[in-house]
Amino acid sequence: MMINGRLLKLWQQEAASLRQQLHNLQEYHRQLLGQQLSGLDVEDLQNLESRLEMSLKNIRLRKDNVMMDQIQELSRKGSLIHQENMELHKKVGLVHQENINLQKKVYKTKSNGHPTGSTIQHSFLTTDNEIGPNLELSLPENVEKE
Numbered sequence: 001m002m003i004n005g006r007l008l009k010l011w012q013q014e015a016a017s018l019r020q021q022l023h024n025l026q027e028y029h030r031q032l033l034g035q036q037l038s039g040l041d042v043e044d045l046q047n048l049e050s051r052l053e054m055s056l057k058n059i060r061l062r063k064d065n066v067m068m069d070q071i072q073e074l075s076r077k078g079s080l081i082h083q084e085n086m087e088l089h090k091k092v093g094l095v096h097q098e099n100i101n102l103q104k105k106v107y108k109t110k111s112n113g114h115p116t117g118s119t120i121q122h123s124f125l126t127t128d129n130e131i132g133p134n135l136e137l138s139l140p141e142n143v144e145k146e
Helices: 002-032 042-106
Strands: 118-122 135-139
Touching (some): 002 042
Antiparallel strands (some): 118 135
């Protein structure tokens, strides 16, 4: 029985100690929020102010690190997009050059720079009522124009 009594007393002391710690933490939390400051003297207020300033410093440091990480990630993504844009620009240039080469093959020019035969240009409306590409039909040279 003696052991049970000692054990019970030990647990009661531990519970009382934990209740006191909880009370102290709740009071400290309220003080950090700027509440219940009336019981504090100048030294306690200065200590609280120092802790708050240190906490703000740590918060700002963490925020700055997060923002720097985000800036680096956005910069990396921007570089990738720029690189992709440049590659697409090169592809557009190649397609444009191929178009020019194909047009040169289709519309061979005489030495005077005029196309062989006469051409008739037609455009048509697409299903979206937009003007489609111009179509040019070349007439043989020996056919008279009307």
